[in-house]
Amino acid sequence: MAAIARLRVPLVASARSFSSQTCPHVRLAPPLQARFPRTFPASSVARTFRTSIAFQEKKYTREHEWIELSEDGKTGTIGVSVYAAKNLGDVVFVELPTLDMEVAAGDSIGAVESVKSASDIMTPVSGKIVGANDVLQEKPGTINKGPESEGWIAKIEVKDPEEFKELMDEDAYGKFVAE
Amino acid sequence: MRAWRALVKASKYQIYVSQSLDPFLNLSIEHFLLQKTPPHSTVLFLYVNRPCVVIGRNQNPWLETNLSLLQQNHVSLVRRRSGGGTVFHDEGNVNYSVICPTVDFARDKHAKMVTRAIRESNLRARVNERHDIFLDQGSMLEEKDWPDPTDMHQTRFHRENGNSPPLKISGSAYKITRQRALHHGTCLLASANLRKISDYLKSPARPFIKARGVESVRSPIGNVLHEPKVSSMSYNNEFQSQVINAFTQLYGISERANPIALDEKPHRELLHNSADEWAAGWVGPELERITGIQAGIEELKSSKWLYGQTPQFILSSHPVEEDERERPPLPEGFPASARVYLKVRSGTITAVQISISPNQDIAKAEAERFDEVLKGKDIQDISDFKAVLDRAGHESPSDVSRIATWLNFMLGKASNKKH
Numbered sequence: 001m002a003a004i005a006r007l008r009v010p011l012v013a014s015a016r017s018f019s020s021q022t023c024p025h026v027r028l029a030p031p032l033q034a035r036f037p038r039t040f041p042a043s044s045v046a047r048t049f050r051t052s053i054a055f056q057e058k059k060y061t062r063e064h065e066w067i068e069l070s071e072d073g074k075t076g077t078i079g080v081s082v083y084a085a086k087n088l089g090d091v092v093f094v095e096l097p098t099l100d101m102e103v104a105a106g107d108s109i110g111a112v113e114s115v116k117s118a119s120d121i122m123t124p125v126s127g128k129i130v131g132a133n134d135v136l137q138e139k140p141g142t143i144n145k146g147p148e149s150e151g152w153i154a155k156i157e158v159k160d161p162e163e164f165k166e167l168m169d170e171d172a173y174g175k176f177v178a179e
Numbered sequence: 180m181r182a183w184r185a186l187v188k189a190s191k192y193q194i195y196v197s198q199s200l201d202p203f204l205n206l207s208i209e210h211f212l213l214q215k216t217p218p219h220s221t222v223l224f225l226y227v228n229r230p231c232v233v234i235g236r237n238q239n240p241w242l243e244t245n246l247s248l249l250q251q252n253h254v255s256l257v258r259r260r261s262g263g264g265t266v267f268h269d270e271g272n273v274n275y276s277v278i279c280p281t282v283d284f285a286r287d288k289h290a291k292m293v294t295r296a297i298r299e300s301n302l303r304a305r306v307n308e309r310h311d312i313f314l315d316q317g318s319m320l321e322e323k324d325w326p327d328p329t330d331m332h333q334t335r336f337h338r339e340n341g342n343s344p345p346l347k348i349s350g351s352a353y354k355i356t357r358q359r360a361l362h363h364g365t366c367l368l369a370s371a372n373l374r375k376i377s378d379y380l381k382s383p384a385r386p387f388i389k390a391r392g393v394e395s396v397r398s399p400i401g402n403v404l405h406e407p408k409v410s411s412m413s414y415n416n417e418f419q420s421q422v423i424n425a426f427t428q429l430y431g432i433s434e435r436a437n438p439i440a441l442d443e444k445p446h447r448e449l450l451h452n453s454a455d456e457w458a459a460g461w462v463g464p465e466l467e468r469i470t471g472i473q474a475g476i477e478e479l480k481s482s483k484w485l486y487g488q489t490p491q492f493i494l495s496s497h498p499v500e501e502d503e504r505e506r507p508p509l510p511e512g513f514p515a516s517a518r519v520y521l522k523v524r525s526g527t528i529t530a531v532q533i534s535i536s537p538n539q540d541i542a543k544a545e546a547e548r549f550d551e552v553l554k555g556k557d558i559q560d561i562s563d564f565k566a567v568l569d570r571a572g573h574e575s576p577s578d579v580s581r582i583a584t585w586l587n588f589m590l591g592k593a594s595n596k597k598h
Contacts, residue, residue: 063357092237092392092393093237093262093391093392093393093490095237106357108356111236113235113236113237113262113393114262115262115286115353116235116261116262116263116264116309116310116351116352116353117261117262117263117286117352117353117354117355118236118237118260118261118262118353118354118355119354119355120355120356120357122357137391137490137491138391
């Protein structure tokens with residue numbers, strides 16, 4: 001269970017200084033791909049398209065949440081990473097956020113319970129909660145099945161797209177969890 | 180108090196023992212420490228509560244406890260902020276709590292630490308795979324089969340004794356925030372209430388409620404001390420001191436950081452070393468005056484938290500699509516054709532299907548009338564279902580009364596007496 005220790009990492013360095021270390025051009029090493037198969041677009045075409053629109057790229061926090069922007073760039077979908085879901089263990093309950101709640105980046109927007117632990121879920125960016133994944137109420141285990149797909153947690157109307165720049169891209173996050 | 184607040188904000192290691200038996204205060208001190216101690220600090224907090232039943236963050240009090248029985252016996256109901264199942268506390272049970280940086284968090288670490296302390300009095304203690312502490316019940320193994328004494332997962336005893344399985348003495352739960360992780364647990368040392376606990380934790384509505392959220396895992400329980408010869412409070416302090424020693428050893432802190440070991444007179448000033456390395460001391464009811472702690476107490480005591488935090492559930496007198504289980508017989512006199520179905524969300528009744536008549540059309544009209552009087556009501560605000568159901572103006576008050584009595588019984592309304 002020592003692995004859970006990495007689940008949430010204190011923000012020692014500021015997010016800005018961290019993002020300056022990330023390099024979007026670095027290619028992913030194969031072991032990482034094997035580890036996070038779901039996080040990658042199905043085809044390289046999609047990949048090219050997505051990286052060309054910077055804001056639509058999926059981004060990650062050091063607390064292991066992810067956020068992905070909608071095509072119009074207005075709404076973000078939030079969830080926990082594959083890595084986090086694995087470390088949480090079987091999720092038995094999800095407290096979803098209330099709609100229309102205004103939140104700032106880093107605020108708790110809900111919690112998941114697994115193995116007798118209540119763990120906070122933080123929003124990566126500021127905005128207004130405009131959606132919650134009701135499937136999780138009936139089937140909380142969906143988070144374990146597809147943490148970065150059908151197990152998404154909330155949708156947020158993004159207030160300041162600039163905040164995305166402070167988050168890690170897939171490459172940087174992959175390195176971060178491999179540390 | 181100002182001195183305490185300063186130490187809370189500065190010290191790397193902190194050890195506090197509560198003199199209060201108030202579960203709301205103790206849990207709020209704990210939460211305050213979770214929020215206010217430095218991100219890299221590690222904190223041990225020990226407390227004993229007066230009799231209370233503590234449910235997990237995402238549990239259902241109507242399903243997990245017998246609310247009427249708790250009320251009759253003056254046992255408080257408390258919902259904690261951590262996950263996990265329902266436990267019972269009383270003066271024969273010591274609670275421990277360790278708060279550490281989330282990066283250092285491991286579920287077994289402090290369960291093992293506490294087991295080390297328990298083994299000072301009982302060598303049968305071990306940590307199981309759910310991070311709970313159990314006492315093995317069997318005879319002693321041959322010496323060649325004894326495990327390494329530092330192995331906290333195995334003892335030198337057979338686990339079972341015939342039909343007697345290992346007994347649970349301690350349960351754990353966790354709360355994990357961005358920077359801080361809290362692990363707290365119970366330890367039954369010498370509870371005089373072991374026999375009553377299973378009744379407290381047995382809801383009459385269990386066969387009729389289907390709930391989202393977390394269900395408790397039930398285990399046979401025991402006390403660390405078979406026959407306590409000392410008064411339970413002095414043993415509590417002795418045990419607390421052993422836990423503190425296990426903590427100071429684990430983290431390499433000075434042995435002086437133990438307020439109990441030094442406690443010859445009822446003294447109670449705070450101990451600390453000058454370098455902010457550690458602080459230790461007794462705390463008590465005076466902390467209620469701290470704003471953050473006061474707010475915590477108010478939140479824990481509020482209906483919104485205690486009942487409103489309950490995940491959605493349905494209560495149904497008969498099998499329904501959402502809950503097809505066979506039901507036990509309903510009480511004598513419960514109208515044969517009556518059907519009762521409530522859906523409850525955040526403690527508020529959101530859907531009602533109550534009817535008495537076997538005739539479908541009449542039943543439908545009845546259901547509409549009962550819906551009108553019940554829907555939108557918080558269960559907690561209803562002291563007697565009869566008073567509420569009577570407002571529907573049904574032609575057969577005696578039938579309505581039987582249904583109300585059943586609902587009162589199911590949902591732990593104290594007015595569950597003759598009408």
